Amino acid sequence: MAITMTKGQAGLTGNSAIAYAMKQINPDVCPAYPITPSTAVIEEFASYVADGAVTTELITVESEHSAMSACIGAAAAGARVMTATSSQGLALMWEMLYIASGMRLPIILTDVNRALSAPINIHCDHSDSMGARDSGWIQLYSETVQEAYDKLIQAVRIAEDETVQLPVMVCLDGFITSHAIENITLLSDEEVQGFVGEYNAKTTLLDIDHPVTMGAMSLPENYIDFKFQQSQAMARSKDAVLKVAGDFEKRFGRKYGLFEGYRLEDAEIAIVILNSAAGTTKVAVDELRKKGLKAGVLRPRLFRPFPVKELAEALKDKKAVAVLDRADSMNGFGGPVFNELRSALYDVPKRPKVVSRIYGLGGRDYKVKDAIAVFEELRTIADTGMVDTLQKYITI
Amino acid sequence: MATLKELSKQNELLTGGHRLCSGCGIPPIVRLVLRAAGGPVVATTATGCLEVGTTIYPYTAWRIPWIHSAFENAAATLSRIETAYRALTQKGKLPGGDKDIKFIAFGGDGGTYDIGLQALSGALERGHNFLYLCYDNGAYMNTGIQRSSATPFFSNTTTSPAGEVIPGKQEWRKDLTRIVAAHNIPYAAQASPHNWADLSRKAEKALRIQGPTFMNVMSPCPLGWYTKPEDSIKWAKLSVDTCYWPLYEIEDGILKITYKPKEKKPLEEWLKPQGRFKHLLKPENRNLLDKFQARVDLEWQRLLDLDGKRI
Ligand SMILES: Cc1ncc(C[n+]2csc(CCOP(=O)(O)OP(=O)(O)O)c2C)c(N)n1
Numbered sequence: 001m002a003i004t005m006t007k008g009q010a011g012l013t014g015n016s017a018i019a020y021a022m023k024q025i026n027p028d029v030c031p032a033y034p035i036t037p038s039t040a041v042i043e044e045f046a047s048y049v050a051d052g053a054v055t056t057e058l059i060t061v062e063s064e065h066s067a068m069s070a071c072i073g074a075a076a077a078g079a080r081v082m083t084a085t086s087s088q089g090l091a092l093m094w095e096m097l098y099i100a101s102g103m104r105l106p107i108i109l110t111d112v113n114r115a116l117s118a119p120i121n122i123h124c125d126h127s128d129s130m131g132a133r134d135s136g137w138i139q140l141y142s143e144t145v146q147e148a149y150d151k152l153i154q155a156v157r158i159a160e161d162e163t164v165q166l167p168v169m170v171c172l173d174g175f176i177t178s179h180a181i182e183n184i185t186l187l188s189d190e191e192v193q194g195f196v197g198e199y200n201a202k203t204t205l206l207d208i209d210h211p212v213t214m215g216a217m218s219l220p221e222n223y224i225d226f227k228f229q230q231s232q233a234m235a236r237s238k239d240a241v242l243k244v245a246g247d248f249e250k251r252f253g254r255k256y257g258l259f260e261g262y263r264l265e266d267a268e269i270a271i272v273i274l275n276s277a278a279g280t281t282k283v284a285v286d287e288l289r290k291k292g293l294k295a296g297v298l299r300p301r302l303f304r305p306f307p308v309k310e311l312a313e314a315l316k317d318k319k320a321v322a323v324l325d326r327a328d329s330m331n332g333f334g335g336p337v338f339n340e341l342r343s344a345l346y347d348v349p350k351r352p353k354v355v356s357r358i359y360g361l362g363g364r365d366y367k368v369k370d371a372i373a374v375f376e377e378l379r380t381i382a383d384t385g386m387v388d389t390l391q392k393y394i395t396i
Numbered sequence: 397m398a399t400l401k402e403l404s405k406q407n408e409l410l411t412g413g414h415r416l417c418s419g420c421g422i423p424p425i426v427r428l429v430l431r432a433a434g435g436p437v438v439a440t441t442a443t444g445c446l447e448v449g450t451t452i453y454p455y456t457a458w459r460i461p462w463i464h465s466a467f468e469n470a471a472a473t474l475s476r477i478e479t480a481y482r483a484l485t486q487k488g489k490l491p492g493g494d495k496d497i498k499f500i501a502f503g504g505d506g507g508t509y510d511i512g513l514q515a516l517s518g519a520l521e522r523g524h525n526f527l528y529l530c531y532d533n534g535a536y537m538n539t540g541i542q543r544s545s546a547t548p549f550f551s552n553t554t555t556s557p558a559g560e561v562i563p564g565k566q567e568w569r570k571d572l573t574r575i576v577a578a579h580n581i582p583y584a585a586q587a588s589p590h591n592w593a594d595l596s597r598k599a600e601k602a603l604r605i606q607g608p609t610f611m612n613v614m615s616p617c618p619l620g621w622y623t624k625p626e627d628s629i630k631w632a633k634l635s636v637d638t639c640y641w642p643l644y645e646i647e648d649g650i651l652k653i654t655y656k657p658k659e660k661k662p663l664e665e666w667l668k669p670q671g672r673f674k675h676l677l678k679p680e681n682r683n684l685l686d687k688f689q690a691r692v693d694l695e696w697q698r699l700l701d702l703d704g705k706r707i
Pocket of ligand 1: 034035036064088089092442443444445446466467468503504505506507508533535536537538539544
């Protein structure tokens with residue numbers, strides 16, 4: 001794929017931008033298996049391989065279970081490893097996701113978000129990555145192509161950070177972001193290489209003089225201690241995310257925090273929402289602000305680890321908040337972001353009313369009017385202090 | 397075996413109006429096989445073109461009970477439907493009373509040679525009474541032509557592109573029919589839709605025989621092969637006449653070639669019309685073409701040596 005660039009700018013789809021970032025990172029090994037809507041990432045990367053534009057070993061494995069297993073093998077052997085998948089592919093990797101994080105392997109995975117079967121559906125929702133939310137992977141969510149590109153480059157440094165050593169998943173919305181062309185600013189190959197640096201794994205299976213046993217059996221005397229260390233590393237990784245974002249901003253000028261607030265500071269009511277639908281919600285906010293309604297948006301960028309303190313701080317003086325989840329926990333009590341955010345607000349002295357709204361499953365459109373309707377509901381909740389419906393589906 | 401006229405009078409169990417591409421090899425294969433069943437059939441299909449193209453809600457092209465569950469598990473799914481059939485028959489709980497139901501799993505080459513191989517192997521070994529039919533179009537076509545382990549040598553796919561330094565897929569295709577036969581199942585065969593009589597006869601036999609049976613069927617794909625839709629059957633025939641795709645069966649361990657071309661055509665004739673092999677026809681890639689031909693010759697000779705023998 002020849003990318004035409006003018007002054008570092010190029011019109012790229014989310015998938016092309018991810019493939020291009022991978023080309024610039026030039027990882028040692030890339031296991032690949034096709035699935036809509038992430039397939040173009042590995043297709044375009046395969047053409048970089050076939051044209052000799054990268055030195056990466058591409059392994060066209062026979063399933064996603066094998067793709068993640070291959071990531072684990074290669075990372076354990078000391079290689080920098082990346083792959084991409086969606087939906088059923090991530091679901092089939094599930095067993096291996098826990099093994100990757102439990103072994104503290106800094107693998108990078110792009111998840112192009114797509115709904116899960118049954119019924120089979122190829123369009124966007126967040127059920128796939130939300131299903132993997134407790135697998136010990138750091139999860140970064142992106143609204144735009146630019147953000148996905150920048151995040152993938154940052155992900156390498158976060159994963160490999162000495163204090164972290166955990167796999168990272170970069171999520172972007174299937175079709176909406178993966179297939180839409182956006183004009184983005186690309187870094188030069190040298191800038192990317194300079195930023196990610198060279199990877200030298202501390203422990204590798206190929207160090208014959210220092211043999212290690214990986215994946216040992218661990219009994220009740222030790223198992224929980226391993227998990228405790230892993231849990232601490234996950235909690236610590238928040239600092240690494242900020243540190244890497246800080247260095248990124250210093251070098252390239254684009255700033256990324258743990259979340260994005262849009263007209264949030266003086267807002268009385270707010271919608272919390274991940275990825276591309278935040279853009280739609282911002283348009284609704286602008287319209288409502290014109291009418292004097294103090295509406296705002298909070299878009300988490302980091303979901304794992306969950307930035308409890310920062311999100312509570314940002315929402316503590318709001319009157320009413322709706323958390324819009326593009327995934328259902330099927331627990332009769334709202335979506336995954338809702339449950340965690342509501343819990344994060346528990347210790348806030350004058351906590352806002354928080355409601356759950358499930359939207360856009362399987363690619364169902366979420367429109368400005370849908371966001372406005374939620375804001376109208378929030379206005380009533382703020383005015384009356386009463387919640388009529390704690391959780392419900394919208395866009396149906 | 398039923399005559400063509402008789403077959404044509406039977407109801408289509410896979411109706412028209414589905415969304416598979418024109419020139420796709422899958423629908424004629426499925427229709428011939430369903431007709432060959434000659435009675436009640438329950439089927440499953442692995443994720444892939446056949447599944448997607450026939451069932452976009454609220455429509456279905458299937459006039460038989462049918463289920464799709466996932467990509468990697470068609471054989472596992474079907475084997476348990478068949479088990480439930482036996483269990484419920486024994487208890488006299490089959491809706492509408494006892495019936496002789498046939499069970500068929502359909503899967504593409506990706507769903508069979510690659511991701512579904514474990515489930516297939518398990519179901520064959522356990523000895524369920526079903527037919528597994530693989531339609532082999534030589535790539536993951538539904539997701540846009542990615543290489544599978546069935547993809548022909550040097551083929552240009554989106555994950556094995558013919559690039560500046562690597563000329564397409566570097567590996568010879570997996571010989572799945574042989575792998576399946578190594579499970580010592582009662583019947584395994586290769587077929588092609590251009591030879592409907594051979595295909596129908598094999599399907600009838602596979603469905604009549606007790607125990608697990610397997611058919612691997614060549615399935616032209618105009619989209620992935622870069623060929624004209626109206627020529628599909630022609631290129632299916634040529635895959636057989638060049639001996640790239642030999643027609644044979646293995647029944648109770650005895651291998652029999654069911655069609656020997658009078659004149660074995662040069663492989664180039666089959667490759668030439670297909671865009672996926674365009675790069676092979678460049679003069680500088682002559683050595684690759686020769687390598688491909690030599691391998692086809694070797695495999696064909698191996699088969700000839702086994703013809704009529706217990707393998
Ligand atoms: C676990 C899993 N991985 C990947 C996919 C995506 N996927 C759906 S169909 C398909 C290709 C199917 O290829 P094949 O079996 O050769 O059948 P064809 O498309 O050619 O009909 C793929 C990769 C999936 N649905 N599930």
